Amino acid sequence: MRLFSKSILLILAVLLAGTSVYAQEATKRVFSLQEAIAHAIENNVTVKNERLNEAIATAQVKETVAQGLPQINAAGNITHNAIIPITFLPANALNPGAPDGVFMPVPFGVPFQSNVSVSAEQLLFNGSYFIGLRAAKVYKELTLKNTVKAAIDVAEGVALAYYGALVAEERIALLDANVQRLDTLYAETRAMNENGFVELIDVQRIKVNLNNLRTELENVQRSYTLNLSALKYQMGLPNNADIELAEQIRNLEVDEPGLGLDSYQQRIEYQQLNINRDLANLDLRNTRMRYYPTLSLFGNFGYNAGKSKLGDLFQESPDFYLPMGGADVLIEAHTWNPFTAVGVNLNIPVFDGFLKANTIRRQRLITEQVDLQIKNLENAIDMEVQQAQVNLQNSLQSLETQQENMELAQEVYRVTKIKYQQGVGSNLEVVEAENALKTAETNYYQALYNALVSRVSYDKATGNLLK
Structure with missing residues (x-):
């Protein structure tokens, strides 16, 4: 499962080139997951801020270039x-x-x-000028990577909020159906009690379950509202924006994990850290250039x-x-x-009190620090990929189990209700079957949500979230 199609990648390319459009519509808007991610990358405040940093870096490059042009004053x-x-x-x-x-x-x-x-x-x-010009261009490249990193984080946040809202939406539909089903059973049981076929305790038992089910429905409805608010925040929409989710959780599929990480360069954090190492080396070269004369x-x-x-x-x-x-x-x-x-x-330059020599020593230590950070990141990426792969495999296995349990619980409830209506089953069996079905449905959609989240984490760990 990949969160981005080619159209969304085109939108990201436009963003990195410096184009941003934001339009808030008063009417209800329907978003698929890909559309929600595209809208978020275009309008999320964090991504916008990183794009401003790109513009600032571009201006800094021009400032550095200007220092090498003729300086004319009147x-x-x-x-x-x-x-x-x-x-x-x-x-x-x-x-x-x-x-x-x-x-x-x-x-x-x-x-x-x-x-x-x-x-x-x-x-x-002036040797420092040419090194500074190179450093400014490398820093601009870093700001581009920072924008991509922000887009990846936003895409992850949108996916999690979107999936959370979908699960809550589906649970609302299921709980609502369960409430109606149990309400019908409650009415039937109460009528049977009035006619002397069942005891009052059977009616009360169903009433307790019905009340609990209605309370759970209200809780899930509030959870849906919170997930939708989180989604709108990630998308850069006001909290009062009226949106609707185009997809349904039951139609989503979770793919098996792929081959994993082909190269550390697939991870944006690794790219950022390598650019930081380039900047540290340029700082070191810049200090060495200060030993040379200027003309x-x-x-x-x-x-x-x-x-x-x-x-x-x-x-x-x-x-x-x-x-x-x-x-x-x-x-x-x-x-x-x-x-x-x-x-x-x-x-x-003749003598500066060993200022440049001590600066070079410090910058060499900084370069060594960055090298250690890169090595540590490689180990961390290996661990994250392995952990994400295991979590995804476990989630898929759990999803398969919970799906089977839900189908069995549905069949048990169907048979138990028929037996009860035919007078060969007890009210307690129906209530227990109803509870088991509700639990199985809840567990299934929670397992599906966990599998979707695990897939997002796996794609992010392998650097494929926006591919």
């Missing part, structure tokens, strides 16, 4: 030098006749200055200006002539004057 400022700094110059530099050793205070600067610039930097080599290219281009008045910063300065060497030289004055610079930045 800047600008206007500064008011309220007190212009003083610089001391030799007096004879300004006046050849001044004595040596005399310095004159000269203000250097202007009251208002401004500059605008554009800077760019491009990473040329980047930078460039800067801009304009600056200086004026005595703020408003002059936004006006073009006039050209003027400056006498030099007995001649007047034309000076082209510009308010804004360009500047540019290019270069490379090289950063070479």
